[in-house]
Amino acid sequence: QVTLRESGPALVKPTETLTLTCTVSGFSLRTSGVSVSWIRQPPGKALEWLARIDWDDDEYYSTSLRTRLTISKDTSKNQVVLTMTNMDPVDTGTYYCARTPSDGDTWFDPWGQGSLVTVSS
Amino acid sequence: SYALTQSPSVSVAPGETARITCGGSSIGSYRVHWYQQKPGQAPVLVLFDDSDRPSGIPERFSGSNSGNTATLTIDRVEAGDEADYYCQVWHTSGPPNWVFGGGTQLTVL
Numbered sequence: 001q002v003t004l005r006e007s008g009p010a011l012v013k014p015t016e017t018l019t020l021t022c023t024v025s026g027f028s029l030r031t032s033g034v035s036v037s038w039i040r041q042p043p044g045k046a047l048e049w050l051a052r053i054d055w056d057d058d059e060y061y062s063t064s065l066r067t068r069l070t071i072s073k074d075t076s077k078n079q080v081v082l083t084m085t086n087m088d089p090v091d092t093g094t095y096y097c098a099r100t101p102s103d104g105d106t107w108f109d110p111w112g113q114g115s116l117v118t119v120s121s
Numbered sequence: 122s123y124a125l126t127q128s129p130s131v132s133v134a135p136g137e138t139a140r141i142t143c144g145g146s147s148i149g150s151y152r153v154h155w156y157q158q159k160p161g162q163a164p165v166l167v168l169f170d171d172s173d174r175p176s177g178i179p180e181r182f183s184g185s186n187s188g189n190t191a192t193l194t195i196d197r198v199e200a201g202d203e204a205d206y207y208c209q210v211w212h213t214s215g216p217p218n219w220v221f222g223g224g225t226q227l228t229v230l
Contacts, residue, residue: 037219047156047164047207049219060217063122096163106211106219107154109166109175 002026004036004097006115012087013121020115022080022097029075031055033103036080038071041114042093052100053080089119123212125222132228139195141225143208146189151210153191155184158224159204167206168193195227203229 008020022036029036037052051071052060061069070083080097095115098108126144133139143153153171156164166175171191172184181196195202208222 039219039221046223047209047221049221052219063216063218098164105169106152107166107169107209108156108164108219109169111163111165114163 002099002110004099004110004112006095006097006112008095008115008117010116011118011120014088014119016087018082018084018087018091018117020082020084020095020097020117022082022112024078024080024097024099027099029055029073029078029080033101033105035100036073037098037100037108038080038082038095039098039108039111040091040093040095042090045093047096050084050095051082087119092117092119123210123214123218123220125208125210125220127206127208127222127225129223130226130228132230133198134230135198135200137198139198139202139227141193141195141206141227143191143193143222144189145191145210145222148189148191148210149187151186151212153184153186154209155182155193156207156209157202157204158207164207198227198229200229203227 003025005023035054038050051069053071068085073080098111155168157167158164168184171186183194185192205224207224212218212220
């Protein structure tokens with residue numbers, strides 16, 4: 001069974017750096033074609049794709065946020081890590097990680113349960 | 122940047138058909154995916170590549186995509202279908218970008 005689980009701080013202060021970890025199971029981050037993305041959702045608002053890392057370490061970032069984001073993976077730990085610098089209250093929301101199963105696929109399935117992050121002093 | 126437009130809300134009675142649309146410039150040339158999100162839960166993929174259903178998704182869910190509009194159709198709507206629905210495409214003009222619509226809240230009357 002493929003699962004993803006997000007973890008990280010529930011509360012961060014403005015200007016701080018957020019670090020979130022996605023731990024995956026049921027598949028390997030080494031598997032050809034696999035990728036993991038981060039997607040966020042402000043309270044009551046729509047989904048927004050943030051970043052993606054592929055099995056071969058290719059990285060993609062949201063154009064509007066790329067200067068603040070870094071995505072990486074630790075294959076030995078089955079983890080994908082997202083860092084976002086200079087956090088602001090507008091970054092408050094639920095952060096999800098999700099798998100794209102293989103090369104040529106462009107959808108996300110499954111998703112983790114999400115990690116709620118509040119940015120406040 | 123590429124934008125997907127969804128009506129904020131759709132209401133249908135149980136047993137009726139719900140149609141949720143997703144508008145975008147030449148969206149028919151993209152592969153559209155649909156997600157269902159119930160309150161307090163993570164999104165779940167209900168259709169991929171315009172009209173394919175993942176394992177476990179009822180046949181009541183179907184989709185189409187042509188021109189500037191993609192449509193998610195839910196036949197014989199049930200109370201359990203009440204949720205927010207999001208469309209999504211992979212837009213490749215410029216840097217690769219995965220784009221979501223603004224979401225449609227489906228209310229079962």
